[in-house]
Amino acid sequence: MFKKFLTTWHPMRMLRMGVSIAAIIQGIQLHDYMVASVGLIFGVATIFNVGCCSVPGSNCSSGSCSVEETKDK
DSSP states (O other): OHHHHHSOOOHHHHHHHHHHHHHHHHHHHTTOHHHHHHHHHHHHHHHTTOOSOOOTTOBTTTTBOOOOOOOOO
16 A cells, blocks of 8 residues: 555655645744645645546546546436
């Protein structure tokens, strides 16, 4: 299970984690807990490698942001 979280770290994902950590630290230092909570949300999204898009049927974590076409009845 941990292998999924510890592999596939690319430079953009590392940058996202760095910005998240910086936001958490700045929020705590400045006693601005809204900034810290936003940093925490982005950090959790980075750890689980989600957040590219929220369209059902899309798979952005694999690097392919294609969306399957569905017909509405």
